Amino acid sequence: MSDSSRNTAAGAGWGTGERGTYKSLMPERVEKLSWLNPRTLWPARNGVLASWFGDPTGHTRDRWVAQRRADGAPADLVIGRDDPDRFSFMVIGDTGEGDEPQYAVVPGFLRASQDTRFTVLASDVIYPVGSSDDYGTKFFRPYRDYQAPIYAIPGNHDWYEDLQGFMRVFCDAPALAAAERPRPFTRAWLRSLLWHRGKPVDEQRLAGARRMRAAEAQQAVQPGPYWAVDAGPVRIIGIDTGLLGTVDAEQGRWLREVSRGDRPKILVTGSPLYVDGEHHPCPIEGGGTVDDIVRDPAHRFVAAIGGDIHNYQRYPVRVDGRTIQYVVSGGGGAFMHATHTIPRVSVAGVTEDEFRCYPLRGDSLAFYSGLYGRRLRLRRFFTLTEAEATAVIAERLGIGPTRRRQDPARVTRRVRLVAALLGTGRRPDKGARFRLPVRKAYTQLFSPGSATYSPPFFKSFLRLDVTPDAVRLRCLSATGNLEQELAPPVEDEVTIPLQPASIPLPE
Incomplete structure (x- = not known):
C-alpha cells in the first residue's frame, strides 16, 4: 500500500510520477463533456x-x-x-x-x-x-x-x-406507458x-x-x-x-x-x-x-x-x-x-479534529489554482504549490498542517489573495470579496478540457x-x-x- 496524501505530496499524486495504465481501458475516441x-x-x-x-x-x-x-x-x-x-x-x-x-x-x-x-x-x-x-x-x-x-x-x-x-x-x-396529459394552462x-x-x-x-x-x-x-x-x-x-x-x-x-x-x-x-x-x-x-x-x-x-x-x-x-x-x-x-471551500468544521458536535476529507483542502486549492492559472493564462499569479496551498489553508482556517511530512512554506500576499479569490473558507481577505467559482458553477463558466484530464x-x-x-x-x-x-x-x-x-x- 503506497503513501497517502496525508503523508507525502507524492502520495497525493503531485510531482513527476509515472502515469497509470488506465488509458488502455478506454475506447479509442472519447467525447469530452462540455x-x-x-x-x-x-x-x-x-x-x-x-x-x-x-x-x-x-x-x-x-x-x-x-x-x-x-x-x-x-x-x-x-x-x-x-x-x-x-x-x-x-x-x-x-x-x-x-x-x-x-x-x-x-x-x-x-x-x-x-x-x-x-x-x-x-x-x-x-x-x-x-x-x-x-x-x-x-x-x-x-x-x-x-x-x-x-x-x-x-x-x-x-x-x-x-x-x-x-x-x-x-x-x-x-x-413506461405515456402519462396522462396535464390540464392546459396549469403549471x-x-x-x-x-x-x-x-x-x-x-x-x-x-x-x-x-x-x-x-x-x-x-x-x-x-x-x-x-x-x-x-x-x-x-x-x-x-x-x-x-x-x-x-x-x-x-x-x-x-x-x-x-x-x-x-x-x-x-x-x-x-x-x-x-x-x-x-x-x-x-x-x-x-x-x-x-x-x-x-x-x-x-x-x-x-x-x-x-x-x-x-x-x-x-x-x-x-x-x-x-x-x-x-x-x-x-x-x-x-x-x-473543491474541499478547500469547506469552512472550519463545527456542526452537530463534530469538530475540525474529527472531520475528514479527500482531497485535503491544500491539495484542492493547489489543484484549482493550477486550473485557473491555465484557463486565464495567468500561471505565474494564480498557480500555488501544494506546500503554499497547505500553509495558507492552515493560516486562514486556524488548523494544523494535515500533511505529516512537509516543510512549511512562506505565505505571501499573493498566496493569500489567490486563496481568497478561490473561496478558501469563509473569511475572504480585504479587497478579495469577489470569488471565482470552484464548485458546480465552475463547469458552467469553463468547459472541461485538457487541463483537467491529467493527474x-x-x-x-x-x-x-x-x-x-x-x-x-x-x-x-x-x-x-x-x-x-x-x-x-x-x-x-x-x-x-x-x-x-x-x-x-x-x-
Missing part, C-alpha cells in the same frame, strides 16, 4: 423546470415501482442475498463521464475489490442526462472486469430522461411543453453493451430505483432523491417500514445528509426527514453514505450515546468538487469490510499515477461497531 455546449445544457434542463413548475419525479417514480411490482418484484423491494457473516462490498459514487478521470479509478478499484461480493453505485451513474446510449462507455466498459453484481441508486442526472436508461439497465424494465402543462424526454432505448446497442458484463456472477436485477439489500449481518438501504434532493411520500413510508428491526443498517443516498460543514436532513413529502429516520435509535443505522458532491467527507455525529458515520462518497469519476485526479471509492461485530470503512484514492494505481492509498479509515451497546470512538 457544460458550455448547448447540446449538453439544453437536454439537462429538467432540474431547472422542476424547481420552477413543480417536481414530477415522485409521480413518475411511483409508476416505475408499480410497474416493477406488477412484473413480479418483491412488494417490500428487499433483495435477499446469501452473503456470509463476514464479507466485503464497495461503494463508488458519481462515476459516469466516460473520460480519463473515470477510467483512472478503475485499475485501483479492481485491485481493491477482488474479493468483494457486490458494489453499490451511489448517485449519477451516467452524465450528462442518464441516456441509455451512454451506458456502454460509461458503465459496462469501465466495470466489465468486476466479477460481482453492481446495484445502483440514481442521481439527479439519471433523472434528466425520466430514469428511462437507469430502469432499463438496472431493473430490466420496459418503457404542469407549462412544464410539459419544455420537458426533455429521451428517445426510445436502442435495444440492439444496449444488448451489445451488456455483453461486456454478461457473466452470470455479474448479474443483478433491482426491484426499483430504491431498494434494500439484506447482506450478512447488515441491511443496506438505497434511496432515490430524484431531481431536487427530496423523497416522495410513498418512498418515505417504505423507508420507515424497512428501517424497522434490530439488524444494523447503512443508508446509501443520492444526496448526502452532512456535507461541506452543513446539515441537509432531506425532507420527505408529507412531513419528516430522512435524517429523522436515520437518527431514530430503534432503526439502528450506523452509517449514511451520500453521493452527488464529487469528493470524500466524513462526519462522526454522536446521537443518543452512539455515533453515526455520515459520509460523502462522490469521487468516482466526475469532475472534482493528479483526486478520485476515491470506498471498501467496507463487514463482520458480525463491526464494519471497517476505508476511503481509497485514485490519482491517475501508476504508484497509486498498483497500491491504492487509504485516505481515511474508521471501524464502526454493530453491537447496540457499543459507543464508537473517533479515529
